[in-house]
Amino acid sequence: MRYCRFLFGGGPRYGVVDDCAGEACIVDLASAPEEDLAFRLAHGGATASSLMFHITPLSTARLLPPVTPSKIICVGRNYSDHAKELGNEVPAEPLLFFKPPSSLLAPRGVVRMPATSSRVDFEGELALVIARRVRNLNEEDWRTAVRGYTLANDVTARDLQKTDGQWTRAKGFDTFCPVGPIVSDEVVPEAGLTIETRVNGELRQHGSTLDFIFSIPQLLAYVTSAITLEAGDLVLTGTPSGVGPLQAGDLVEVSIPGLGVLANTVAAD
Numbered sequence: 001m002r003y004c005r006f007l008f009g010g011g012p013r014y015g016v017v018d019d020c021a022g023e024a025c026i027v028d029l030a031s032a033p034e035e036d037l038a039f040r041l042a043h044g045g046a047t048a049s050s051l052m053f054h055i056t057p058l059s060t061a062r063l064l065p066p067v068t069p070s071k072i073i074c075v076g077r078n079y080s081d082h083a084k085e086l087g088n089e090v091p092a093e094p095l096l097f098f099k100p101p102s103s104l105l106a107p108r109g110v111v112r113m114p115a116t117s118s119r120v121d122f123e124g125e126l127a128l129v130i131a132r133r134v135r136n137l138n139e140e141d142w143r144t145a146v147r148g149y150t151l152a153n154d155v156t157a158r159d160l161q162k163t164d165g166q167w168t169r170a171k172g173f174d175t176f177c178p179v180g181p182i183v184s185d186e187v188v189p190e191a192g193l194t195i196e197t198r199v200n201g202e203l204r205q206h207g208s209t210l211d212f213i214f215s216i217p218q219l220l221a222y223v224t225s226a227i228t229l230e231a232g233d234l235v236l237t238g239t240p241s242g243v244g245p246l247q248a249g250d251l252v253e254v255s256i257p258g259l260g261v262l263a264n265t266v267a268a269d
């Protein structure tokens, strides 16, 4: 199952992403709250024939972030090559931080570079979409906690990250969390997903989820030993090496085969 969220008729709608005569299209699921969508997906109600209101090409839809999380939990330094490039030790335990839901940005939206920062970096990441309320998860049960996967860009004011002493502002500016374009449960991170980030078409990051320091089961067990996750919450799994600064006018694209391309432009605020 692949789905997205998009604007239609003045409001947000969820839609199943399908193949329509060789082109990716959205089959509208009508306006559905997150939990209702999960129910429909779980009970097989989301078939094109039963729920079809409207079909629109994915390429021209006004996409929204495909999730409405109560919180966005991020993992720092989960690829050893990225930890080394910033001069950091490989951590003994996952390093967690939050991004606020107000930092969410839609696919094709504009990342606004704040005037208070002189270095805004991209960080392409695989993100987990949580399926249900979960706390104290056992590692072996991790699949029941994940609805699917999407792409994220953990945009970071690198200079403020260093000078502030903690990361709330540097990671939390409005527009600093592009997410999407789709959520899919049809990819298998534990088998190895190639994640790439391009800036103006030039390859800048190339990593594999096989190089995680902490696996998805380990991350979810660690997070939920402290924090209850809710349906629709996001967990960003860290970025590989190659992070670097963005400039006004740049086009930044994060991609994983099967999850599409998360494309955003950059402008001064």
Ligand code: MG
Residues within 6 Å of the ligand: 074, 075, 076, 123, 125, 154, 238, 239
């Ligand atoms: Mg990151």
